[in-house]
Amino acid sequence: MSSSTPVLQIDIVSDVMCPWCVIGYKQLAQALQATGTAYEINWQPFELNPQMPAEGQNLREHIKEKYGSTDAESAENRARMTEIGNELGIDFRFSEDMRMHNTFNAHQLLHWAEQGGRKHDLKMALFTAHFTDRRNLSDINVLADIAAEIGLDRAQALAVLQDQRYADEVRGNEQFWVQQQITGVPAVIFNRRHLVTGAQGVANYTSMLKQLSEMQD
Template sequence: MTPQPKKLQIDIVSDVMCPWCVIGYKQLAKALEDIGTPHEIRWHPFELNPQMPAEGQNMREHLAEKYGSTTEQSNANREAMTKAGAELGFEFRFTDDMRMHNTFNVHQLMHWADQQGRKHDLEMAFFTAHFTDGRNLSDKGVLADVAAEIGLDRDEALAVLADQRFAEDVRKAEQYWTGQGIRGVPAVIFNQRHLVSGAQGVETFTDVLNQLAAMPDEGSASL
């Protein structure tokens, strides 16, 4: 009898403010589905904007300040991301008043959701809340609403944010990954050994999965 392969461990370091993080995940998910690779995905926190003020900042202004992006470049990037998302079943609705937010509270709620086996679901819900629905992820009430919409307890979500009970855990996780050399997201790590940075496309992720499956003792390691 042929033994069943163990699940491929996939760690994804991500921030829900990062459009390429959801694009990269969707590309990876498509490759995993096409091949049928048994896998376990674990999400990890990263803050693109740790110094962002509580009210957030207009996205165009932020990108101009941080990267020197012009309006023309911003429009071209938005068009490319919208097209890439649509091809993968994710809808981007960029607007001129769209804002960037700090996500420390977002990551704390996802840490809480992880204890209930719902971290992946909440991650996806936050991507949609931000990029599709344009909701204010600086607002704790909105964060609790999003958690409630996937079936988590809204009052408990508010309590988690009020007492910041998971703040230290999230900081330690962030520091661990920056200590591993992660400086940008998405960062996808396979079996704790192989790093793919950025949204590299379905074909690239498919190639990586096939290469891992062909390696002795690879594609089967689990934590």
Template sequence: MTKPLRIDIISDVMCPWCIIGYRQLEQALEASGTDHEIHWHPFELNPQMPLEGQDMFEHISEKYGSTREQSLESRAQMAALGDDLGFDFQWTDESRMHNTFNTHQLLAWADTQGRKHDLKMALFTAHFTNRRNLSDDTVLADIAAEIGLDRDEAAAVLDDQRYADEVRKGEQFWQQQGISGVPAVVFDRQHLVTGAQGVDNYKSILTQLAELKE
């Protein structure tokens, strides 16, 4: 019996291309019938982001030099891709970027409950579709509860920061591997693919990986 294909995904729930890339990969995996196991890893797009977050237009302008018109064009492009992939982007003029250090801690805890993937998907939806404030620990605990995790325990995890060191070490590990942007996907612990590649490209990658195992 061959082992499932190990897929390590380094991402941040603030990153729209991370959910787009994942949904593309998901479709490719389903189409190819590839036996696989996914492991999510932390990356903070904006580790210095203040707790109150920042207006999205303002943030994109400061970080990338994009005009409001360019940001709107980019949003429309991503929304169209999302529609094709069954993911609903709902940006508004009030959309904000948030600090995600606590979201990564909550994900680390969810991993001990066997629910990391489910929580990751819920957080993407909470941020991009429902525009919830992921800087707010109360909101994060609510989201955990909504997928069936213990809300009191989730709140305690965020309050005492018990997974802070684990998250920092995870972030540092992938930075030391040369990861400086997301999404970053590592197949079989050795083949790095960056950016959202598109369904067809992911299918091609999976085919090549399968041939290497023959």
């Protein structure tokens, strides 16, 4: 691929509590590989539940309260996501005691990891920690552990979360995307111009990438 090949800029606005965010990313990743697209992904912060208390909330209770879903509907949706996840290499391990967590600290840690070029790696590790290992992502010690597990400095990670040094920047970034009329995730923005919401599927992403390539030629 020549150095003159246009690089597609991809902003993905997401929250690590969002199963469709990791599903959508994996679908997009397959489409990017299939089309040989040169790209750069920038993960952007969004909190699905900014008022979530530190102790979190039972997932089933949360879904029922927020969306009005019945237990049967919620179970059916989780089964569907698990099946889709299996096809994409995502190991969803939903359980009756699974909890939703406050993710503001997780977003701050991701902001810090970006400075060392490890934001994407940490994002993937956080998805796995929540959906596969069911770890508490509102606990700063757990977050520091996850950072260390991918080779980042645990002490620095913990310090970042203890002193909240990036809190204002992260709040500002979150507000920016809200001001762009992003009200749900995943939201994928190509070249800061073309917005796609929701997990679209590999075929649809592939078609979009081909159209974008033709527009860039």
